[in-house]
Amino acid sequence: MTSRSEPGDGPPDPGLDAVMSERRQLINLAYRLLGSLADAEDVVQETYARWYAMSAREQRAIVSPGAWLTKVAGRICLDLLRSARARRESYVGEWIPEPLPDRAEWITGWSGGGGADPADRVTLDESLTMAFLVVLESMTPAERVAFVLHDVFRYPFADVAEIVGRTPAACRQLASSARRRIRAAQAPETPAARRADVVRAFKEAWEAKDIDALIGVLDPGATAVGDGGGLVSAVLHPVEGAEPIARYLVELRDMAPDLTFLERHVNGQPGLVAEQDGVTVVVMAFDLAGDRISRIWAVRNPEKLRPWTTD
Helix, strand or coil, rough: CCCCCCCCCCCHHHHHHHHCCCCHHHHHHHHHHHCCCCHHHHHHHHHHHHHHHHHHHHHCCCCCCHHHHHHHHHHHHHHHHHHHHHHHHHCCCCCCCCEEEHHHHCCCCCCCCCCCCCCHHEEEHHHCEEEEEEHHHHHCCHHHHHHHHHHHCCHHHHHHHHHHCCCCCHHHHHHHHHHHHHHHCCCCCCCHHHHHHHHHHHHHHCCCCCCCHHHHHHHEEEEEEEEEECCCCCCCCCCHHHHHHHHHHHHHHHHCCCCEEEEEEECCCCEEEEEEEEEEEEEEEEEEECCCEEEEECCCCCCHHHHEEEE
16 A cells, blocks of 8 residues: 655655555454454554654654564554453354455455455465464464464564564474464365365255255264354354254254355355345355365354445
8 A cells, every 4th residue: 555645745755655555464464363354453553553653753763664563563463362362261152263255255344334445455375264263273372473473474583582572492482383283283185176066065955955965075073163252143062073063054044044155265265155135144164174074164243244244
C-alpha cells in the first residue's frame, strides 16, 4: 500500500510509504500467530497506534521501520497468546482457528463494508492450512512465535530473540521443538485434485443422507470438531469414528433440510460451505489420510464467518 498525492501536493512521504507497505506482512504474521482475523486486525491497529504515538524525531531515529513494526506486533501477539490460554478455558465448546476463503471467493473481509482492502488479505500457502494452524495451537506461545517468525517468515534467530525475550540459542531450540510437533502431525500429502474429489464425494453422500457412503469416505478413526462459540448450537466435544460421524451428519441434515452445500477453498484447500437462506452458517475444513477424510473442522461461530458473509 502506498500513499497517493494529488497534483501539486508534492512527492509522497517515503517514511509513510515504508511504514504502510508493511501492513500486509503484519496481517499475515498476526493471523498465523493467533489464528484469528479479528485479533490480527487489532494487533496491527495497536502496532500502528504505537508508531504514530512517537514523535517525528523518534520515528526518524528508527533505521528500519519494518523491523520495528514486526518486533512490536510480535510482542503484542506473544502477550495475546499467553492470555489466550486462560480465555479459551472459558470458551464454550471447542476453539477452531478462523477459516479463510480463497482470494477469488473473499467477500467482505473482517473490516466490513464493500470489500476487503487487498492489503489486508492474508496470503494463503501451506502454512495456512487448517491442519497446520491446529498444530500451532498445541504449541507454547514462545514455540509458536519462534517457529512462525523463523521457519515461515525467515527472520534470523537474533531478531526472534528480541521479540521472545530469550537468547538466540533458546529460540533455536523452541523452533526445533515446534518443528518436531509439525512433523509428528503431518500425514502424507494428498494431491489437490484428489482432495477435491474426496470432499465432493463427502458432500454428495451428505446431501443424499447416505450413511454407508459417508462411512466409506471417512477414515475409521476420523474425528469431527465443531465450533459454535456458545453463540449457535454446535457439538461441544469431538465426535470420533466414521460411523458415529456419519450418523451425526445425517441427523443434522434431517434437522436442517434446507441447507445448501457449496464446494469452496478453505485456507487454501478444498472445503465445504453450508448456506441457509443465502447466509453462510458453517464452513468446513478437512484433513485426509490417503483417500479418506481423517479430520473435519466445522466452524459455526458467526463471529468467525464474517469474511464469508455479505453485510
